[in-house]
Amino acid sequence: MAKKGNQADTKLLMIENLQVEVEGREILHHVDLEINQGETHVLFGPNGSGKTTLLMATMGFPDYQITGGRILFKGEDITSIPLNERANLGFGLSFQRPPTIKGVNMRQILEICGKGDKDVESMARSLDFDEFLDRDLNDGFSGGEIKRSELLQLMAQNPDFLLLDEPESGVDLENIALIGKVIEKLLERETVSQKGISRKELKREREKAGLIITHTGYILDYVDADIGHVIIAGEKCCEGNPREILKTIKEQGYDECVRCCGLNTGALSKDKEIRSN
């Protein structure tokens, strides 16, 4: 389904006609998505619309069963390869609600993420998180601490493709700027200009790409994104300028997306039904 076959070399991720089931129930129906190298995409959608399902299925979690379509990464079909192999190919995911793992501390997980050859101390300091290095993973962490922990792990992992599930949720205003800054850095989108390199050149050289789920859209105040998508009731119904999409949602709600995309008006109530389950 690639629209421009001649640009295949810059295609990082291609999701084609993807169908995903969770506990025997189809959540995603025929979703297509393409992300080029250096691009950051944003996924909008009401609660229960299938955003997290798309992220989890892309990452390869076994509970998210792909029943149709395929996923290509760097030109390779990865539809059926396991989670950890995707991580090793360059996928990095920030969990919204990560589990606590007792007896495994922050330092250990960073060594795991960095394959043992990263300076985890200074990375932790850069996120003002060095005091947490000897704490058990996510044990008693606040919402903001969980985000910092997740991003720190991604820093150590240094993935080519980032999957971020609501990175702004549960973060207070003071910390959201810091989180935004780290995400920009991970995506090679820092606005600090480097000597002798124009922004255009920077953009061309950028390799990292990302897919960010946002429910509120706040993260767009801190992280620049290239393309936005709207998912409603398991279908991708819109693709375009992320700020324009956000503006429409803020002003008119997802009802406007339903109308604009010509979806069945029951689509949103279906989401609500999913959510309440």
Place this chain on the structure above:
Amino acid sequence: MQTQKEEKEALAKEASDKVSTYGTDIDLEAFSAETDPHPYQEDLSAFSQTEQSQMLKAGVELTAKNRSGTFIQKDLSVVHASTSQDGIEVMDIEEALEKYDWFHQYWWKAVPVDMDKYTARAELHQEHGYFIRSLPGTSSIYPVQACLYMEEDNLAQDVHNVIIAERGSELHIITGCATAPHVKSGLHLGVSEFYIKKGAKITFTMIHNWVEGVAVRPRSATIVEEGGLFISNYVCMQPVGTLQTYPVAYLVGEGATARFNSILVATSGSVMDVGARVYLKSKGTRSEIISRAITTGGKIIARGHIIGEVPGIKAHLECKGLILTDEGMIHAVPELEGHRKDVDLSHEAAVGKIAQEEIEYLMARGLSQEEATATIVRGFLNVDIEGLPPELKAEMDRAVEVSEKSLL
């Protein structure tokens, strides 16, 4: 008039058929009570390679590097006893019995001689054991190590140990029990009595390295006086036939503290019934009992019993079990007993499998399923022990690490 010796003997004789409350009953007649003596060895490097490696797995370092003293008993013979620090005594218990006229004050004073047939047998058939003591105000710079080694097949080893930390002293002990690899069966009965005087401290780390088919029935008790501290760490991750032990601590002095940590791994065929019981008998006493149990096919009963007898005490019991195969069984039995309104007793118990969510989380960071499982299991067994010297923490970590390899 009856002497103390005669009195204890009489009690033991009466109890010689008394079945224990816990653990399967063992036929004591099935084991031999005699074997050839082993020669005393001044030089620790004279032990065979096999002995050295078996003992090392139980934390006993025969180079004696970083140790304040060493005691080794092989079968029924004391083959080595030495100390390298003034104020720390390490000797054959028989020697202490002769040397000190006050010794009877510590003989069967913490553990009742007629508790069950095993204590009775230890009295009637006792062959040696160790005496370790720190003199008032002394601190053992390095841990003292003791090893009870079983070389002869189908032998009953009955030892009686007494450990005393005099006022204001500090004693760190690592005990390893091990068997020669060719041993198929055997019985180990060990009576251990600990006396911790005012302001003194004992850390006692015991690593067991048995083989399938060995029956183990340690009986131990500790009396802690005012401001004293007892830390007991028990590690048993190797196969064993049947193991049952339920050490007790009596916190008799104000502000005394006892902490028990146990790490158990039961492979298929092993039965482990391990607990700890603490009586809080004085104001401001504290206790904590923590156990981590993993089964890969064996049966584990993890007990804990805290008895708060006076107001103003605080104790916590934590018992966690991981079941890695469907053949295994873990039975957690946490008991809290409060006798006054102002006691603070709590417990936490959880038994189950490794959460899939945790495995997937680590897989998302690039670990394979096996690596993720190993990391979680290692974390589960990683009990943080306050007050344990780094050398002993390292020994415990090493014991855990050695066993992990065969576990996963």
